[in-house]
Amino acid sequence: MSFMHIGIVVSDPKDWTACALMASFTRNGGQAVFLNFSELTSTIDGKMSYKMGEKSASCGHSFCSNGVDLLRLDALVVRDLGRRGVQDVAFRFEALQALESLGLPVINPPQAIARAANKFATSLALQRAGVPTPKTAVSTSPKDALRILHEYGKAVSKPLFGFKGKGIELLKDGDESDMEKLAAILEKDGLVYLQEFIALRSPRDIRAFVVNGKLMAAIYRVAPPGQWITNLARGGQAELCPITGELRDLAVNASRAVGAVYCGVDLLETGEGLKVIEVNGTPSGKGIFEASGVNVADAIAEHVLRPHS
């Protein structure tokens, strides 16, 4: 059997999940290489036409990263695209889409990465798929934003492309300084993403990891004392979370809603049952492994190497 050649797109070669993926591919008979998209070049020769969807090195354009011709790979797994600014992130993402359209399997599919990265797109996809999610509004209008905050009473504002709990604010209706914060967010970003605040006596959320439509494992993330943001990057503590039918259904449906092959689904335990707040399309597997012993990289590698099994 010939080796499958897999590219793992990652900016930090010491990243736990990327290293776990590399080891899983090797163990399962694949050959993987790290690709840092800070070294990505595409050329367009302006000469030849090619058939749509044909993956061939002679299609008139090339994609090369770290000395690897990406069109010669059998699959590309995206751990993190990396970014310097708006221009290069658009280039990196467009390259992924082009590679996929040329027939290279890209995991996660670029469309899923985009939908998961954009919190408005995720909220919309969840609602449309019938997955319970807290009340949410996105607005470019200061007047409407104030009205929505008044309706929610307490709201969480999140950057549209936020991650690791960064830039998240709790805003209270009627609080002078919170009104100023809201105005400042709208002024700076041109919009605000507001979600009803789910108050929990001891704040924790659930991070569920889904691969290929299966819930692999889940952890609670318990916020540090006096805090309500639970991300592990913000000091949250991981604890094993039992898997219920409700958790399984919601996590799998949320994954399907964004079109991810693998993802981390964040859920809150509300008085009305579990609600999905976020789907992460480039999640870390480290916290899940440490708390549950489940190595999600094995399941991802298995799916990439044997997609139809």
Ligand SMILES: Nc1ncnc2c1ncn2[C@@H]1O[C@H](COP(=O)(O)OP(=O)(O)O)[C@@H](O)[C@H]1O
């Ligand atoms: N509506 C909410 N009510 C209460 N806590 C929330 C709410 N939304 C987010 N949080 C807390 O903030 C954390 C980060 O929010 P999340 O939407 O997952 O964004 P990020 O992409 O930064 O992880 C969550 O894990 C949770 O602890």
Ligand SMILES: [Mg+2]
């Ligand atoms: Mg999150």
